[in-house]
């Protein structure tokens with residue numbers, strides 16, 4: 001003992017930093033270490049090399065070896081690719097931190113802001129093999145000894161955050177916790193883009209940046225981005241965390257990687273008969289906690305008193321006041337106990353950040369996905385590149401464990417985008433490339449990414465086998481008109497002021513709002529007259545003939561400016577029927593058409609979702625489209641004017657879009673039973689040209705097939721009903737819906753010729769390869785996550801559309 005060298009303070013501090021178990025401690029020990037070694041993280045360009053040089057400690061060296069190996073990737077250009085860029089990352093969740101690490105490796109100055117003061121989420125994330133490989137490559141094992149030591153690969157969210165926080169700090173990333181991002185501040189004077197932060201950590205010297213990455217989770221959507229809702233039938237998730245005391249008895253209990261009703265009917269049947277708990281699936285991971293996540297059936301939740309009252313609306317159903325929390329934790333407790341054969345001794349709930357039992361019930365019926373992953377804003381000659389990562393980009397469907405895997409892929413893709421930006425690639429090309437890669441994300445699974453995960457890097461071709469970086473062309477990136485200033489409220493006020501200014505002085509016109517002021521139709525006519533006086537003779541108009549005035553104005557706007565009316569003239573003329581939002585939407589388009597030639601240097605850029613409108617080069621006007629207009633625009637080649645079914649005039653707000661055709665909501669009905677169809681729940685009959693419902697209760701014929709398939713494959717529960725069948729490459733897939741819960745399931749059939757044989761044998765296939773597959777939008781169920789090729793026009797598709805009228809069992 002006597003001849004043992006005293007531990008150096010810096011080594012002790014490094015040990016404390018590495019073993020720190022809370023965000024606060026990590027930051028505290030890191031600051032102390034920096035102080036001890038006299039290295040300043042603000043000196044981000046040389047910080048890491050100085051730290052390495054001054055901390056001559058074998059444990060640290062192990063970490064440097066890992067990080068150096070990663071940093072040696074040629075795409076980082078020795079950490080100089082983005083040396084001139086400054087990046088603000090919103091959110092220190094796993095995806096925000098993972099992105100921050102990559103940006104730092106590219107040499108950028110990176111600031112992360114996180115509104116939470118601590119990392120406290122016990123929930124456990126499934127890790128795909130590549131994420132394990134990636135994290136090991138960053139030194140995860142050096143920073144958390146228990147990393148992936150269990151039988152299954154997973155990690156608690158908080159532990160993953162801690163690992164990534166440590167790596168980020170070592171690379172010179174500044175991380176501010178308990179600081180909320182409240183919006184972007186536009187450049188003024190010499191000052192560039194900054195953020196409104198609360199509390200403001202730099203009151204005197206704001207951080208100016210040219211890259212903004214939003215990783216704020218599913219509920220945070222920055223201005224300028226739009227999200228698409230993917231809605232399925234009701235699916236109720238329950239998560240529960242129990243204390244893990246790491247005893248021998250606990251160690252012996254087997255984890256459950258994921259068991260679904262269709263795979264193990266006996267288990268779920270026994271669970272139901274013995275406990276009254278009815279689940280569709282359950283997962284159990286033994287991590288820092290014993291973590292359970294399950295999908296519960298509504299009926300059993302009602303029966304067990306967890307949900308007090310039945311509502312069809314999921315939000316109302318799961319509203320706090322409609323949930324009995326004691327009954328909920330008993331439900332989760334019993335399910336956990338049963339699924340582990342009551343082998344976990346002394347099951348005791350872990351606590352959540354609020355100090356309560358860590359059990360939660362949530363609705364994952366509806367998930368969101370951003371329409372675009374990137375965007376550029378410019379004000380006063382200063383450009384800002386914006387990107388989304390993590391849940392903010394695509395919310396995962398938890399039973400598939402895609403969250404972190406796709407989250408990290410998006411972080412790499414975003415880093416690749418920032419690299420191009422930093423290297424001076426023209427920004428339209430940067431955006432086009434980013435969106436080309438984004439198209440792949442929802443299709444990605446552990447089986448279709450490249451096998452050799454050790455060679456994964458930010459370069460997309462190292463990860464995606466068939467990536468086409470120019471799938472979206474530069475000319476598809478569009479330039480909408482000046483965005484509403486800062487926030488929508490400001491935009492609406494500006495619009496009102498613009499209307500007031502341009503209708504001032506017209507008799508009988510006083511614009512004060514977006515509703516009553518427009519009832520007579522004179523204001524709309526005045527607006528047109530102001531810009532195109534030759535189109536309207538104002539003196540011929542009669543204030544009391546509101547329908548005529550509106551019809552005239554709407555017809556002119558449609559004929560002269562291609563602006564489709566949003567509602568009928570009669571509705572516009574009725575004071576009680578003008579809807580403010582519709583009016584804002586309509587007037588925004590009028591504003592855009594009259595204003596866009598006076599476009600300033602301000603614009604947003606992002607690609608068009610549909611096929612390119614092939615605008616003449618240099619003619620901004622024909623490319624520029626307002627956000628709302630573009631979203632509402634029909635698919636190419638179809639007319640928005642008349643209903644496909646009844647042929648009558650169709651207004652924007654009253655229509656539904658199915659496979660590129662437009663209908664009145666009331667006209668979109670099943671050709672066999674006359675029921676109104678819902679999006680995502682219909683099929684198009686190729687031979688008859690009719691539309692039909694795929695509501696399982698309408699489909700008698702499918703039941704036969706299900707029975708046959710279950711005998712062959714053991715995969716399928718008898719009471720599931722196929723709702724769609726398709727072929728992707730050499731695989732067939734089936735979408736099935738549970739009879740009771742209607743939760744979507746997706747099953748793959750690797751030998752589709754056999755499947756087809758059975759389908760044909762039983763007369764269930766009437767349309768074959770080459771049929772119009774449903775589009776992304778129409779497939780707005782979870783299949784969107786899993787069967788992305790449905791929307792990929794490059795693949796041949798099979799539509800199987802054979803609903804027979806009549807109810808099952810009839």
Ligand SMILES: NC(=O)C1=CN([C@@H]2O[C@H](COP(=O)(O)OP(=O)(O)OC[C@H]3O[C@@H](n4cnc5c(N)ncnc54)[C@H](OP(=O)(O)O)[C@@H]3O)[C@@H](O)[C@H]2O)C=CC1
Pocket residue numbers: 090091092093094095096113114115116123124125157179180181182215216217218219220389390391392396402403404405407
């Ligand atoms: N319960 C669960 O099991 C959950 C799992 N996940 C999983 O975690 C993984 C990573 O998710 P990731 O995309 O990183 O998102 P996360 O939700 O993990 O992280 C986002 C972070 O940003 C914070 N944030 C949001 N708005 C602001 C703001 N205005 N200013 C500052 N901070 C803000 C959030 O705080 P706050 O959360 O308080 O809004 C949160 O801490 C995914 O796999 C996801 O599926 C994510 C969420 C929940």
